[in-house]
Every structure is written in C-alpha cells, then in structure tokens.
Amino acid sequence: MTPLWIHRLAHRAHRAGVPVLPRLLYAVNRLVYSVALPPSVQLGRDVVLGYSGLGTVIHARAVIGDRVTIGTCVTVGGRSGHHAVPVIESDVEIGSGAKVLGPIRVGAGAVIGANAVVLHNVPRGAVMVGVPARVVRIQDGWGPAPAPSTPPPPRDE
C-alpha cells in the first residue's frame, strides 16, 4: 500500500460522492506517510513521491500531470489574494523543499531546484533555482510548445 494508491482510492470515492471514506483515507496518508494529498487533487499517471511523500503538501485544487516527480517537503499551494493554484504539466521534476505557489503553470519537462520558491509561470523544460525562482537554462529538446496545427483552407473546386 502506497500513499499514491491510497490517494487514488480516495479520489475515486470523492468523485463518486462517497461520504466520509475520502477524508478517512486522506487522514491515513497524513498519519502514516506525513503527506497531505486531499482527495480532490488530480494526479496524473506514474507520479513519483520521493520518500513516500514525506512532508509534502498539495493544494486540494492543484493539478499534477503524468510522470511528475515530487521530492520531500514540497508545497504546491495557493498564494494570498489569488484563488487559482498551480497546474504542473507532465514530466516535471520538483526538488526537495521547493514551493510552487499561486495561479501559475509549470511547463512540461521543467526541473525545479531544491528549495526554490516558484511564483511565476515556468517555461517548458526550464531549470529553475532560487528564491524567487529564476530560469538558469532550458534543457535540450524542450523548446516552446508547437503551435496548434490549423486545418488547410478549403480548396476552390
């Protein structure tokens, strides 16, 4: 039994409107693994929680993409004066102790350094460090997102 397995069960029960059970499962994760993963959090596939999520806190409305790796003592949460909370796209790595806060989007493939405090949108593939976090480089192969393809114009007959 892992915290992610428990969370998935809680999330399904939450979506199905099952009373009490989601909060119980949430409490089990808090007590056993010291991870705060509210039942409403949307977690993608193959997410990894370092050390079973020790000390990590994720906001109830946060969205976490596929294959995201989250280190220990990470906070993904709100910022005073803002309702929206972070959206973490796929293949992001969040280092130990990092804080990702507010109405921001962390682009696919980004790497957030240990103890960084991320307050603004993060470009795809960016490596972010510091407080507040800044881009130190863009990793190879992660340029800007491709423009959505538009259908060709209709041909005159």
Ligand SMILES: CC(C)(COP(=O)(O)OP(=O)(O)OC[C@H]1O[C@@H](n2cnc3c(N)ncnc32)[C@H](O)[C@@H]1OP(=O)(O)O)[C@@H](O)C(=O)NCCC(=O)NCCS
């Ligand atoms: C952010 C990180 C991925 C950068 O790795 P990298 O791409 O190899 O980058 P570098 O080590 O070349 O560092 C680039 C610059 O950022 C700085 N830097 C790296 N990590 C930093 C961090 N966490 N906080 C502040 N500055 C950092 C370096 O000092 C360097 O600055 P300089 O160019 O002025 O010398 C890595 O340092 C990191 O923090 N990984 C997370 C590790 C972790 O959480 N492990 C958990 C184990 S349980």
